[in-house]
Amino acid sequence: MPHGAPPGSAGPDPEQLWLRPAEPRRGRRPSFSREAITAAAVALADAEGLDAVTMRRVATEVGAGVMSLYSYAPDKETLLELMVDHVAGELAVTDPPTGDWRADLKTLAHRQRAHMLRHPWLPAALTTRRTPGPRTLAFLEHALAALRPTGLDGAAKLEVFAQLTAFVAGHVSHEIAQAALAHSPDRAAAESRYLAAVAADGAHPELADALASPGRPQDAEATFGRFLARLLDGVEAG
Template identity: 80%
Template structure:
């Protein structure tokens, strides 16, 4: 349903969203831009989380009436698409490639992780968006070029990039959860005691062996690098 109660086709029309000029669809041109609206929404999500982003709150941030905002973004789904593409502009789309596709792909992943850590709402947003804006497409083009030395066809390279992005988003989401959990040491201690008792019962020998292994570096960077290396170094291009 629309805000007026009329039925409409769900989803965002990418042609309408990305190929039209930056102007309202109807009425007099307001004294603000789609870019300003999107930047305000991003700042709000960064500060308070994605649930804080409503059309009314964003309108207040830019000093506009909420109805005039709908000229640029029909609903929150559309605004979310704009937000994702806006922050994707922070990713370098014309960086130098070394020709070592594994090294270049790891650089792509690290850039994605840094972006998602700057904008903690982004991993969840990526699971619901349905279109690729111009800034996102520019970085996608760069990533696909990084994979060209593999000799794989374009469709397979696109799948690898999608797999990589899903890995980074999932890892960052887990990383953010772990960071929050670290602020509750009692909970972590309780989890450790629970697992110790599970192992002592003797019914989970595989888990017991895993927990008895020498400790590995557990800093966020070390953990991400270890997982990333395992993923990319194991890719089969044959």
């Protein structure tokens, strides 16, 4: 049975996708697997972005006909679910939580950031609701265990994990955009001139004051750490 979304649903059926093994349609056994299809899609996204990931391109990469892929991933939405969980294996944590929840969450957040920078398509893929697959669940389980010392209830711990992941995804998206801007000096100069003009027009005094204050060192790691600390301060404050 295909693992896609039934009519009127909000995405692939998670029971079909994660709890039942992917089986090809009857006939000659194909020379590829769902894992190979997913790995090929991830490689395409890493190299060319999510727009490059089409069923036809993935079929070409694994040396198969497009129709033969549909038993494993009947649509791109299902393929994205598989891709997100596939790369989540890189987030595997073997050491148990230390008992210092702030330190543990900092470690997890930095791991997520490095992970998303390796796969720049991930922040966009995570903007829509995803049902966690087995690799994602393993990371979630570790994060929830790390949050145990906070005394938060289960629902609150899930909220903190979702907030942390959204923060990292948003920050990485900004980092990627800033890196692209750095490689376009004309665009960067135009943006600077625009902001200078806005700051001088008298209509935005708060912005003018903010832009006139000394800038912080442009160190991506330090900036991420500073923002993350503020997020964790909010968790601690309840």
